[in-house]
Amino acid sequence: MSDDVEARLATVLERIGAAEAQYGRAPGSAQLIAVSKTFDADAIRPVIAAGQRRFGENRVQEAQSKWPALRAETTDIELHLIGPLQSNKAREAVSLFDAIHTIDRDKIAGAIADEMARLGRTPLLFVQVNTGLEPQKAGIAPREAVAFVERCRAEHGLAIAGLMCIPPANEIPGPHFALLAKLAAEAGLRELSMGMSSDFETAIAHGATYMRVGGAIFGHRPPIA
Numbered sequence: 485m486s487d488d489v490e491a492r493l494a495t496v497l498e499r500i501g502a503a504e505a506q507y508g509r510a511p512g513s514a515q516l517i518a519v520s521k522t523f524d525a526d527a528i529r530p531v532i533a534a535g536q537r538r539f540g541e542n543r544v545q546e547a548q549s550k551w552p553a554l555r556a557e558t559t560d561i562e563l564h565l566i567g568p569l570q571s572n573k574a575r576e577a578v579s580l581f582d583a584i585h586t587i588d589r590d591k592i593a594g595a596i597a598d599e600m601a602r603l604g605r606t607p608l609l610f611v612q613v614n615t616g617l618e619p620q621k622a623g624i625a626p627r628e629a630v631a632f633v634e635r636c637r638a639e640h641g642l643a644i645a646g647l648m649c650i651p652p653a654n655e656i657p658g659p660h661f662a663l664l665a666k667l668a669a670e671a672g673l674r675e676l677s678m679g680m681s682s683d684f685e686t687a688i689a690h691g692a693t694y695m696r697v698g699g700a701i702f703g704h705r706p707p708i709a
């Protein structure tokens with residue numbers, strides 16, 4: 485079981501390196517976030533043992549139940565929140581996570597700014613863009629994204645590092661990644677959080693600096709209870 489996870493992680497890292505070379509990207513410029521949501525500490529430990537340090541979770545409470553113990557064992561873990569955030573969870577999110585990928589409205593931006601000031605922490609911040617304008621999906625509309633990034637700076641005092649998107653499941657992802665890269669350039673942002681198990685090489689071709697990869701490393705996810 486742990487051999488499988490090690491082999492899958494090695495394969496993903498090889499594929500990232502190959503895609504960086506193929507698309508003229510600097511080695512290491514596309515950084516892997518291993519998405520460990522729904523997997524328990526025993527499933528995560530072999531991935532840490534294999535050298536992976538950057539992990540992603542989509543629920544604050546689930547992350548709180550797993551990561552304090554894992555961090556006590558390994559100090560240089562970098563934890564990314566990649567799921568939707570409620571403003572009443574902003575304190576927990578800012579205290580637990582090193583990066584937050586899902587800022588998409590003023591209420592959340594304000595709550596995160598308040599907690600950063602209170603806790604003296606400065607997580608890496610991303611604005612989520614709903615590139616497919618899907619009603620069930622979080623994220624700000626593409627046409628509002630640049631102005632929202634400006635408001636985060638001017639009104640909330642937040643230094644946004646980049647943009648994040650999750651393309652619609654039934655569409656080819658390339659045009660969504662291209663749109664995200666264009667919006668980031670317009671907003672003067674360097675970081676692009678895009679690409680999952682099925683499309684991270686395409687994301688690298690379009691300039692991804694962080695890819696969020698779950699299944700290709702951890703295997704099939706148990707259904708969410």
Ligand SMILES: *Cc1c(COP(=O)(O)O)cnc(C)c1O
Pocket residue numbers: 519521542566567650680681682696697698699700
């Ligand atoms: C689960 C999840 C991923 C990882 O998806 P895989 O297809 O398992 O690689 C990436 N991003 C977000 C926001 C997720 O919730």
